[in-house]
Amino acid sequence: MSFEVKLEPRRKIPADVRRALQRSERLVRDGTITANERRSAVALLAVLRQAITSGQLRQLVVEAKAEARAEARAAALAKAEAKARKKARREAAAAAAAATGNCNPNYSGCLDPNSSDYDCAGGSGNGPDYTGTVTVIGYDEYGLDADGDGIGCE
Numbered sequence: 193m194s195f196e197v198k199l200e201p202r203r204k205i206p207a208d209v210r211r212a213l214q215r216s217e218r219l220v221r222d223g224t225i226t227a228n229e230r231r232s233a234v235a236l237l238a239v240l241r242q243a244i245t246s247g248q249l250r251q252l253v254v255e256a257k258a259e260a261r262a263e264a265r266a267a268a269l270a271k272a273e274a275k276a277r278k279k280a281r282r283e284a285a286a287a288a289a290a291a292t293g294n295c296n297p298n299y300s301g302c303l304d305p306n307s308s309d310y311d312c313a314g315g316s317g318n319g320p321d322y323t324g325t326v327t328v329i330g331y332d333e334y335g336l337d338a339d340g341d342g343i344g345c346e
Contacts, residue, residue: 209253213240282329282342298330299344310334312345 216233219225225233243252295302303310303323311317311334313324326344328337336344 206253209240209249213237216240278342282327296333298328298333299336300327300329303334310336312336315345 216237220230220233220237223230239252240249243249294305296305296307301323303326304321307321309317309319310321310323311319313322315322323336323345325346326336328342328344332344334344
């Protein structure tokens with residue numbers, strides 16, 4: 193069964209659509225994909241073929257791009273929400289640590305709030321105080337989190 197789309201010479205297909213079409217046709221012919229992937233590729237080819245032959249390709253491309261933008265916006269929003277939740281957890285932990293009054297509120301674990309400097313134990317810092325792994329939950333005043341991922345002295 194052939195899925196190749198025969199076009200009149202005057203109809204133009206965007207290069208990216210032509211490549212996707214050719215790639216899908218090749219995958220269907222080669223049989224190097226699973227049955228589900230083959231069904232999806234055949235369905236895609238049928239939609240593209242119909243859009244091309246009916247002159248609706250431009251509308252199909254516009255709709256696909258709009259859908260891709262909407263998906264990108266949703267992913268960015270989800271990432272921003274996750275970052276906000278993480279920040280809220282760190283701030284809550286900092287507030288809880290500050291409530292005790294005996295620990296630096298910027299770090300989980302208990303670092304002396306009166307220390308002039310902390311360095312990572314086993315590192316090249318000159319102290320006077322040293323610590324193991326800590327979570328930075330506020331401002332990293334001692335510079336323990338070199339890569340900025342929220343974990344110091346890892």
